[in-house]
Amino acid sequence: MPPLKSLPVFETVARLNSFSLAANELNVSQSAVSHQIRILENHLGETLFHRQGRNLELTAEGRHYLDVISNSLLQIAQATNQIKGEQETHIRLAVYSSFAVYWLIPRLPELKRLYPNLELSIEMSHGSPDLSDRTADLFITTKQEKRGFCFKPLYKEELFPVCSQHYLETIKNKLNVTSHKELTDKLNTIPSPLAKFSLITSYSIYDRHTEDWKCWFSSQKQSLPSTVQFHRFSHLMLAYEAAKHSLGIALVNDYMMNEKNDEQALVKLPCNAFETGDNFYLAYKESRKNEDAIQYLRKWLAEEAKALA
Known part of the structure; x- marks a missing residue:
């Protein structure tokens, strides 16, 4: 067995990425933290942290060891709380930034109403979050x-054209249409008249600009015209906001078109959507599937996501 006193010290340093912050949380001196890390490294015969000035980083061995022991430490704490009659109600959810802002946060009051004792911390991520207890x-x-994780299907992503109410009037005037049927018929002709308008493209889904619109035109069995004028943004959230301010037509997905969302709702144009190929999953460790907080949150998320199916 390793020196057990050193394990929670190691987990705290790794989680906070700081010896001094770990010392504050554990209410000990920084030298005591360093001493426990040294004891553990000597026992393992491996260096767990790279130290370069003020920068601290886990080594490959440190990352592997943390992944293995963190869940064990968590289970020990949970077993102790159960014996003491204490229920863990705090849970951390890692989620993509656009999903959090446009879909999750507007629904949190309902979650709080259903589970008033559940304490939720949201960790926003631009890319795919690191699946780890830390x-x-x-x-x-x-x-x-x-390995060791459960994955439950949540949402299959589609993108479709949207614009503001004000820009919709610009489209109608330019296409010389008045009714919704006329607009639908006109927008679904080939070649698509959308190429006549300013299009908003984002980088975040395909890792390059204009690829989203190339995929949309390809789904309509058309090529993206070289004459299109683009407004380029790094993230889907920025494209969404640009469309709200009548900069042009953007491609967004269902979870961003949230009816509970805001006063300046975007208009979904009567055009076809296309699948991006990304499927969203709810993921959690197999060993933690029976925890009350995880069961509450995963059940609620699955029920709310049914509306997107």
């Missing part, structure tokens, strides 16, 4: 490869 307890991710 990141979160529950994850919304497009990745489905991690």
Whole structure:
């Protein structure tokens, strides 16, 4: 067995990425923290942290050891709380930033109403979150490869054209249409008249600009015209906001078009959508599936996501 006193010290340093912050949390001196890490490294015969000035980083061996022991430490704490009659109600959810802002946060009052004792911390991520206890307890991710994890389908992503109410009037005037049927017929002709308008493209889904619109035109069996004028943004959230301010037509997905969302709702144009190929999953460790907080949150998320299916 390793020196057991050193294990929670190691977990705290790794989680906070700081010897001084770990010392504050554990209410000990920084030298005491360093001493326990040294004892553990000597026992393992491995260096667990790279130290370069003020920068601290786990080594490959440190990351592996943390992944293995963190869940064991958590289970010990949970077993202790159960014996003491204490229920863990705090849970961390790692989620993509646009999903959190446009879909999750507007629904949190309802979650609080249903589970008033549940304490939720949200960890926003631009890319796929690292599936690890040191990141979160529950994850919304497009990745489905991690040993020891359960993955439950949540949402299959589609993108479709949207614009503001004001820009919709610009489209109608330019296409010389007045009714919704006329607009639908006109927008679904080939070649698509959307190429006549300013299009908003984002980088975040395909890792390059204009690829989203290339995929949309390809789904309509058309090529993206070279004459299109683009407004380029790094993230889907920025494209969404640009469309709200009548900069042009953007491609967004269902969870961003949230009816509970805001006063300046975007208009979904009567055009076809296309699948991006990304499927969203709810992920959690198999060993933690029976924890009350995880069961509450995963059940609620699954029920709310049915509306997107």
